[in-house]
Amino acid sequence: MANKQQPLLQVNDLHTYFYTEDGVVKAVDGVNFHVSRGEVLGLVGESGSGKSVTSLSIMRLIGPPGKIVSGEILFDGKPLQTMSEKEMVHIRGDAVSMIFQQPQSSLNPVYTTGDQVAEVFKLHSKMDGAEIDTRTTEMFRMVGIPDPAQKVKAYPHEMSGGQAQRVMIAMGLALSPKLLIADEPTTALDVTIQAQILDLIRNLKEQLETAVILITHDLGVIAEMADRVAVMYAGQIVEQAPVETLFAQPKHPYTQGLLASIPVLGTVKDRLDAIPGAVPNLVDLPPGCHFAARCSARIEYGLDICRHKEPDLLQVGANQEAKCWLYQSDGDHVAPLAGVAPVEKPKAASDPAPVAPAEVHAQRTTRTTTAKTLLDVKKLRKYYPVRGGVMRRVMANVKAVDGVSFTIRAGETLGLVGESGCGKSTIGRTILRLQEPTDGSVQFDGQDVFSMSRQELKGLRRDMQIVLQDPYASLNPRKQIGQSIADGLKVHNIGTAKERKDIIIDMLRKVGLEDYHALRYPHEFSGGQRQRIGIARALALNPKFIVCDEPVSALDVSIQSQVLNLLNDLQDEFDLTYLFVAHDLSVVEHISDRVAIMYLGKMVELASRDDLFRNPLHPYTQSLMSAVPIPDPTLKKERIILKGDVPSPLSPPTGCRFHTRCPLAVDRCKMEEPPFEEKRPDHFAACWEVS
């Protein structure tokens, strides 16, 4: 029998390498950790840190060209690394199970979700068909899928992302495993759905006494869920501590940098403390500490050893370990390096400010509110027809944007927030007439955008630019980036070839790139650099107004802050006006002067940033804000968890569109649509229950 004292999972000096044509990628390079029974270990890191490879190694699901090179994986005392595939098959899905990031693509599209959950019982138990059906339906009920008896017959594409993740959880927990590995389980989901799923995982884990390895890049999720945290960087664990300790006294410079670089809801800073550079290439890493190249502490304390020798993971406090030369072992006594002052904890984590007090907000003044209106959007509608029947007639309309009005003043940033499908990106594109509007009007700098001819529109496009979400897909892979930036200049006949070259170089410098980058191709750049190129391209035409469509959501946490800082600097330098479209409330709060909240094609609230975040009026805004996980484990938030999914924009609910999920809904909300009106000075909301 397994000893109750020993940890459920013990990983010792694990090395998993990938043998690629470019060389050996040391994805996991000497990792040690353990998971105790029933505990939640948070594994946090950016992309390429090796957190997913670590978990797949535990499952022994590393396929060629990858290989577990050395190390020990003891599960319940049994060494998994030497088990045959035949033995592993009985462990996977039974004693250890796993759920993944993209729930919809993680389910097989050609089988019903019920069949896929039932398969777990088929594989690991001797139950008969009827019993399996009953258990499957039971699992669907347990994970909170409405109408489980019917939903077992649904195919993955007939489910929302949140429901699909519930199915994955049902599959993972069907046989009450001892360990559940959750690899970014909520990253692809909207924040209100994320709150539901995290809540579900927490409850079921208690109920089934399952230990969890929670892999995520989101420090907020970690703070909320984890008992203990291991921080990974470039294939190694650099710090390990109980969650309260880690957020209160991070010891490793990387952890400190990470905590300082994220915008925290309710805490506004002028600038984010970005970690310079990018995650290193894991092929041919230089000797020494993997983080040395980006480490500010190394420079601050003039440490030379970091470049030559790799530090050990040392005990640096009660249950806390860090892998850094700032801390040295003297026999069995560990102390900070001589001359190293106790490292101050970063501000972000030390200000326990959920929905913050006024003085914190006052740190960064919002831009002047007296400036003239640059963009005036009135009753904007954008419908997408759905055709059907023999004659392909228009059967219905997806009302992506359904009567939205707002203004943007010159020089300010309007943040546009909402969950997927609320129409926020459509607004950005329709304003630029990248898509033709269905109805409404847009005045830009006094000109009517929607009545313009193609020729007039071309002139206008100089003043209105867009930065797109996916920096990988939005640059032509066959063009040097200098050419990509020059395209806009050529279209508008700006300058001679020589002058254009100067503009390009100037723009590259402005966004923090080098002159010679102009001759390189997109694949030679990292995600963060590509987004800088996207910004340079938009900026080259010297526009007045830029639509930033989720510009940082595809980027790693430490890169996100670099780009946000850049956007802020450029706005001041070039007097730009931004429409900043995003789903991340913390990011929007950080960058915006005024903020608008969208739900199902309608604007539900609009106010100055401070008013909106300090005193949200609309119940949707309130629940949205309460759903955002805050990177502070000491904070116990009163959470409003919304029920169900966002309804289809094909047939939105009558009356107030939010009434189906609203905690305050009364009968009137189902019948009549609330007007979008000024409830407080300069604070607009659409709700019957707010006076």
Add this chain to the structure above:
Amino acid sequence: MIQYIIRRLLATIPVLLIVTFIVFTLMFMAPGDPIYLLVDVEQTDGLTEVQMDALRHELGLDRPLIVQYGDWLWHALQGDLGTSIRGGRQVSDMLKSAFPVSMELALLSIVFALVIAIPIGIYAALKPNSFGDLLGTSLAIGGISAPNFWVALLLVYLFAVKLSLLPSSGFVRFSEDIPANLERMVLPVITLGIGLMASVMRMTRSGMLEVMHQDYIRTARAKGAKEGRVVFKHAFRNAMLPVLTIIGLQFGALLGGAVVIEQIFSLPGMGRLGLDAIFIRDFPVVQGVVLVITLSYLTVNLVVDLLYGLLDPRIRVS
């Protein structure tokens, strides 16, 4: 579903009209008067212009193109495809006797291609760049590159002439003697199927390779499915979708190939019927053959699209 089928069937109407009209026009413009081919040269010499005009008039060949086409269409709609210029047989009867031969050839070729190609394709995908994969790939590229008349001659030489295992040509109806029919079908089917086999093999390989990297395959493994189950239950059905498309598209090439194959093996199918008719400018027969081939191509593709929905619930039409 029913609505979808109706819409697809309606969509075939313009295709049929366009195809038959183009063929009609081409035949009309092609050099050579069917009258000359109809009667022997010596006899034609004996015919006066007047007599020939009378013959043309009798056959309706002196009317304007559009009138002739309209006339043909009108009768075709009533199921009357006319009579052959030579021999005076009902075109529909000729088609009825030729169609099953070609269909058998085409369907058996598809079966042959699938049975050989899919296992090799799967093997190649599971062990990419292995010796077996390279062998399969070479076979596939060879199969695509080799002209089928050459393959036919090679097969005949080997199996009929050298080894005397199979008859080299000749035909027995399926309805008359099944074993004898199948025996004579082996070589034509292999010849015709080889090209399709090659493309199906490549498609299976690339389809499986892609599917095996999907997230849901990782899920299947993570829940403890054995590798065999992962491959055949979780991956296979998804990987078959592009293969189905290829079969639909290649069906046209198959019918085209049948023209040559039927000549070589003297099979009385549609290809041979059509080719003979073109040589003697037998308009009604050519039209009939084109109509039937177009119809079967459209039908096969409709069936493929419906099968698609059966395999993949995402494409199922509501």
